[in-house]
Amino acid sequence: MSEVYAARRTRLRDRCNAGGSAAALVSRPANVRYLAGAAPHGAVLLLGKREDLLVCAGPPEDRPTDGRRDETLGVQVLPGPGGDPAVAAADLATAQGADSLAVEEHHLTVARHRAIGSVAPRLRLADLAGAVEQLRVVKDEEEISCLRIGAEIADQALGELLESILVGRTERHLALELERRLVDHGADGPAFPTSVATGPHAGRRGHRPTDRRVEEGDFLSVCLGATYRGYRCEIGRTFVIGTSPADWQIELYDLVFAAQRAGREALAPGAAFRDVDRAARQVLDSAGHGERLPPLTGHGVGLEIDEDPQLAPSAMGKLDACVPVTVEPGVHLPGRGGVRIDDTLVVRPEADGGPELLTITTKELLAL
Amino acid sequence: MSEVYAARRTRLRDRCNAGGSAAALVSRPANVRYLAGAAPHGAVLLLGKREDLLVCAGPPEDRPTDGRRDETLGVQVLPGPGGDPAVAAADLATAQGADSLAVEEHHLTVARHRAIGSVAPRLRLADLAGAVEQLRVVKDEEEISCLRIGAEIADQALGELLESILVGRTERHLALELERRLVDHGADGPAFPTSVATGPHAGRRGHRPTDRRVEEGDFLSVCLGATYRGYRCEIGRTFVIGTSPADWQIELYDLVFAAQRAGREALAPGAAFRDVDRAARQVLDSAGHGERLPPLTGHGVGLEIDEDPQLAPSAMGKLDACVPVTVEPGVHLPGRGGVRIDDTLVVRPEADGGPELLTITTKELLAL
Structure with missing residues (x-):
């Protein structure tokens, strides 16, 4: 594995050198993990002129690594408590003869930059x-x-929940139950706080579970994901509770389903981010829900749950093959509830069969 | 409740004005919550020349508030997606006639500061x-x-766990079980990732639960906390599994217990942070564990789990009454395990009975 991380660092070093920087300091944890194979709490990565170093705030005992660390990478531990690894790394960069250092200005605070x-x-x-x-x-x-294994785990956890009795249980308990099942099936943990939304809450993006109990006739929307070896996926589904959904429920579900399918079908290498967003958005828009739509209908996933690209109306850029994204349109009607359907897919060329669906739980409207 | 937040903002405004700034921009989420009663995701607080405003990234539907918001505080929602509330707030500060703005340089990134x-x-x-x-x-x-209610919840969750069968269960499962119980008893959620450490892992600060199962003869150390209305407390205990602890286990436990008691007894208004730390540390140090001690033996708690003050050898400052802190010395012997004992207490004057212990689970060495 070490070669993978070393190759990533070489690519970054080439970019830095082309930009006129002899050395680089990476502080954002997911970026450190991507380049070093592990990101102990507070650690930063120095791409030095002579040597790359992972600079850690504390001894490895207190700061356990959580992944497959690159054994070829030097590790430097700060001698005392309270020091800032970023400051120590800058010192080490100078010692290696660098006269310039590229830092992550979107992550470093003003105070650390000044230090x-x-x-x-x-x-x-x-x-x-x-x-x-x-x-x-x-x-x-x-x-x-x-990501594929993480999606399988999330599918399993969701599938098991659907087989249990739901009426009378609270959003909080269902969310905790899902998170326990994720870990049972081998996840490092949830990829983000599990969202369970019932009745009038259903369909709200990022809804935080409350003590509301599932009732007959409710929409129930669930959004969860597993972290597996650091990689985070996402799945969202909406169900109805009881034997027969109301007409407005079926209508709204079919609409969001059509929007989500349009988004999925727009995924292809070379497709503009905004065109994928528009494909999903215009279905909801033309049904009169334009005002209520979230700012994005999908996003990249990986070491973080919300990565580039953003699938949004003003996003610039085009998809490449092997980019995993979510497609997750939804509509929430205040006071009534709503529907969200969310998949994680990998962009693939048509010759390879088109987008690869990682989250395979059915998207039929199940009455539970 | 609104007056509480307004009074806090007045105190901050007085400080700012004394420091020569007409307006202030608060971006750190716990600080926003402290001053506004709620901190929707991404929101910042502007203490303006004419009016205070909570500037939010999105509509309240997508960004639910999680507390008792101050109804007297103006709320401004950014019109479109992708904007930075901090940038919008700076614009609003100018519109209110401010010529200077104090920002949180230890929280704002270089990129946001530049914007x-x-x-x-x-x-x-x-x-x-x-x-x-x-x-x-x-x-x-x-x-x-x-904090007191949060501590009661944590005590309850821990107490119930101790009544269940532990041998054969994994660290991960025990941690999830504790978190479920925290929520069962009314917590918003865990105050930090629950740590369950068995056998050779026991006594490690911040140990992340693994798939190791509890075995006869193990030390078992547990550290958990509840968040209640945003406030986070912490309790840590160590137990032995089986009927009769080994001599080295009793000896190590008594030592850490003595250190923890010394730390607790040193808590008083006017006591220097470093003196409290030293009281606990020197007990372990004189027993030959000086090399292995963590950088701090306690810290403040509140809206964040790790707040000021730090109880550490180089910390400057003195305790005041009504400051809640943890006292949490521990020793970990590599390959064998160890002991940590952790309480949350509130500093009180001796006339009021001295330090108030919030986490009341017994600190006897229980054999489970």
Whole structure:
């Protein structure tokens, strides 16, 4: 595995050097993990002129690594407590002869940036910007395999929940139950706080579970995901509770389903982010729900649950093959509830069969 | 409740004005919540020259508030997606006639700080530094009451776990079980990831639960906390599994217990942070464990689990009454395991009975 991380660092180093920086300091945890194979709490990665170093805040005992660390990477542990690994890394960059250092200005705080400037006044600080995030967009098959396993785990957890009695249980309990099942099936943990929304809450994006109990006639929308070896996927489904959904429920469900299918079918290498968004959005828009739509209808997933690209009306750029994204349109009618349907898919060329659906739980409207 | 938040903002405004800033921008979520009663995702608080405003990234439907929002506070929602509330707030500060704005340089990233500078070039940006964190150190009785209820919930969850069969269950399952019980008893959720450590893992600070199963003869150390109305407490205990602890286990337990008691007894208004730390630390140090000790033996708790003050050898400052802190020394012997004992207490003057213990689960060495 070590070669994978070393190759990623080489790609980043090439970009930095092309941008005129001799060294780079990576502080955003998911970026550190991507390039080093592990991100102990507070650790930063120095891409130095002579040597790459993972600079950690504490001894490994207190800061357990959580992944497959690259054994070829040097590790430096700060001698005392309270120090900032980013400041120590800047010092080490100077010691390696660098005169410039690219830092992640979208992650480093003003105070830390200033502390780096104080300890290494002759170091010219440049902006690494989203260079690592850009490298992370297209996944290799190893990464996709982690997402695929995570999606299987989420499918299993959801499937088991559907077989149990739901009426009378609270949103909070159902969410906790799902999270327990994710871990039972081998997840590192939930990919994000599990959302269970019943009745008037159903269909709300990111709804935080409350003590409301599931009732007959409710819409029930569930959004969960597993983290597997650091990779995070997402699945969302909406069900009705009871034997026969009301007409408005069937109508709304069919509409959101059509929007979600349109989004999925628009996924292809070369498709503009905004065109995928529009494909899903216009179905809901033309049914009069334009005002109530969320700012995006999908996003990338990987080491973080909300990565580039954003599938939104003003997003710039085009999809590549091997980019995993969610397609997750929804409509929420205040006071009544609503529907969200959310899949994680990997963009694949048509010759390879088109988009690969990772979350395979049925999208029929189930009455539970 | 609204008056509480308004009074806190007045205290902060006085500090800002004394520091020469006409307006302040608070971005750190716990600080926003402290001053506004709620912190919707991404929201910032502007203390303006004419009016205070909570500036939110999205409509309230997608960004539910999680607390008792101050109804007297103005709320501004960004019109479109993708905007930064901090940038919008700087614009609003200018519109209210401010020529200077104090920002949280320890929280704002370099990129956001620059964006604020671009949108409001005539605004002089100053550093609010830890002004809000300092206000948060001493709690009012309402805040302490939330911590007290959170501690009761954690005690209950732990007590129930101790009554169940433990041998053969994994660290992960026990941790999930504890978190479920926290929510059962009314917590918003866990205050931090619950740590369950068995056998050779026991006594490690912040140990992440693994699939290791509890075995006869193990030390079992557990650290958990409840969040109640946003306030986070912490309790840690160590047990032995089986009928008769080994001599080394009894010896190590008694030592850590003595250290923890010494730390608790050192808590008093006016006591230096470092003296409290030393009281606990020197007990372990003189027994030859100095090398293995964590950087701190306790810390403040409140809206965040790890707040000021830090009880550590190099910490500067003294305790006040009504400051809740943890006292949590521990020793971990690599390959063998160890002991941690952790309480949340509120500093009180001796006339009021001395430190108030919030986490009342017994600290006897229980054999389970």
